[in-house]
Amino acid sequence: MDLREFLSGLRSAGMLRFVNDELDINYEIPYVITKFDKGPTLEFTNVRGFRDTHVVGNIVNTRNKVYRALGVKTDVEFYRRLLWAEEVAPSYRPGETNNVVYDPLPSVDLTKLPIPRYFELEPGPCLTSAVVVGMDTKENVLNASIHRLTPIGPDRFVIRLVPRHLYRIYMRNREIGKDTPISISWGLHPAILVAAASSPSFGTFELNMANALLNGSLKVKSLDNGVPAPAHAEVVMEGYISARETTKEGPCMDVLGTYDEVREQPVVRITRIYVRRDGPLIAQALVAGYSEHKLLMGIEKEAKIWQFVSNVVPEVKSVRLTDGGCGWLHAVVAIRKQSDGDPKNAIMAAFAAHPSLKYVVVVDDDINIDDPSEVEWAMATRFRADEDLVLIKYARGSTLDPVAIDPLQGITTKMGIDATRPISSDISRFRKGVIPASLDPDKLRIE
Known part of the structure; x- marks a missing residue:
């Protein structure tokens, strides 16, 4: 299973459009992608300065496309499948193969890649949709x-490392004076x-997870530095995160649609x-702060x-990060409650599940959580601030939050609403009012 096969399926389903203008x-190209933010996948066939290259955007910019990629149809089916993966x-380690579809370029020059x-305020081009595999050199x-x-040179990137798992691997390697091998x-x-x-x-x-989601069809190739890479990628780069060299990174756009701060980051x-x-190279453009970024991240x-x-x-009927x-x-979390205490328990559980969360609304299962007006209607008709509001002060939230009490630690105040x-x-x-008629307004003769 590769990107081209997925795009072919979108094309057959009428969910992909070609843009042939240069x-x-x-x-x-990013500007056009944002103008179709929740619309069709776009494939740009005439990329200025890059022959034999197509650029695609909005690949998984809707929930329907994400579910299509994983072979599921409903929210709960998706939740169960991802958690199962x-x-x-550990039981779904991808098989290694030498039957890869990519060849090495004669020289390393990042400016040759699209x-x-x-x-406008970003320092230059930015690779936003690539998967980095890193290896702990001590424990593999x-x-x-x-x-x-x-990119900061023909053979250099600066990488944004959030203090999570790759950062942990990088720090462990750095402690013993080793660069971190990556693909x-x-x-x-x-x-x-x-x-x-x-x-x-x-x-x-996570590639084991991906193999489970792909029903065991994922194959990988071990590179010369010992790190695996998917065998059917469009571009694969081999390299190392330097244990010693750092430089300024940013300002770059983040998921909030605001510029992240400038930091010293590894090279x-x-x-x-x-x-x-x-065939033509397929390059994925993912615009930070728009639907595809939000869905993948959340x-x-x-x-x-x-x-x-x-x-x-x-x-629990469904969950939406809005x-x-x-x-x-x-x-927003939709539940079928059995006790008036259930929504407050749901609020606390949501904050525990996603520490960056700072606001959650719990609604009944008759509310369409994809319709902000219905959620607000539930708040207007089912919420009393003196009884149904939960405030948690000085809790850990997101370091991206520009109004955090302590931005470095992400300390903030969290709010839960029982609606x-x-x-x-x-x-x-x-109960919402219903008019008991089954007419189709589109078939009426209205002049």
């Missing part, structure tokens, strides 16, 4: 994750991106580049929230 990889990952430039622990990579794979099946964007426990290899040295040999957190809330509430909350900071109807109340007072 456009620049810098600003122009995390659990069984890496887009997105936003592997981790796959998605990181921002900014960088670009142009992958969305199941691999979903797995790499997940946060299983340290030591669970990556690329030693070899492999490029797919058959959808696994929805599964974790569903799991945690399901432990304290008998039935669009207005940047797919990260705000959530469910009381069990003991007359349900007719809370």
Whole structure:
């Protein structure tokens, strides 16, 4: 299973459109992608300055496309499958193969790759959709994750390392004076991106998760530095995160749609580049702060929230990290409650499942959580601030939050809202009105 096969399926389903006008990889293609943010996948066939190259965007910019990539149809089916993949990952180690579809380039030159430039204040092009696999040189622990990579020379990136698993591997290698061997794979099946964007426990290899999601079909190739890379990527880079060299990174756009702060970050040295040999190269452009970024970053957190809330509430219908909350900071949880205390337990469980969350609304299962007006209607008709508001002060949140009390630690105040109807109340007072007619307005003759 590779990106090209997935795109072919989208094409057959009428979910992909071609853009044949000549456009620049810098600003122009990203701009068009944002104008179709929740629409079709776009494949740009005429990329200025890059022959035999197509650029694709909005690959998984809707929940429907994510579910299609994983072979599921409903929210709960997705939650169960992703959580199952995390659990069984150790048993789904991908098979190694020499039958790769990419060849090494004669020299290392990142300027030859169609890496887009997105936003005006960013220092240059930025690779936003590649999966980095890093290895702990002492214990051979592997981790796959998605990181921002900014070229700073023909064979150098600066990498944004959030203090999570790859950062932990980097620090462990650094303590013994070792560079961290890595592979960088670009142009992958969305199941691999979903797995790499997940946060299983340290030591669970995300490519094993991806193999489980792909029903055991993923194959990998070990590079010269000992790190695996998917055998059907569009571009694979081999290299090392320097234990000693750092430089300034940023300002770059983040998931909140604001510029992240400038930090001192590690430098990556690329030693070899492999490029797919058959047909035009397919480069994925992922625009930070838009739907594809939000879904990839947040959808696994929805599964974790569903799991945690399901432990304290008998039935959880669905979870959404909201669009207005940047797919990260705000959530809506729909439950079927059996006690008036269930929503507050659900609120606390949601915060435990996703520590970056700072605002959560719990609604009844008759509310469409994809409709912000319905959620607000539930708040207007079922919420009392003196009884149904939960405030948690000085809690750990997200370091991305620009109004955090302590931005370095992400210390903030969290709020939960119980917008469910009381069990003991007359349900007719809370029922939405329905007009009992089955006419099709589109068939009426209206002049």
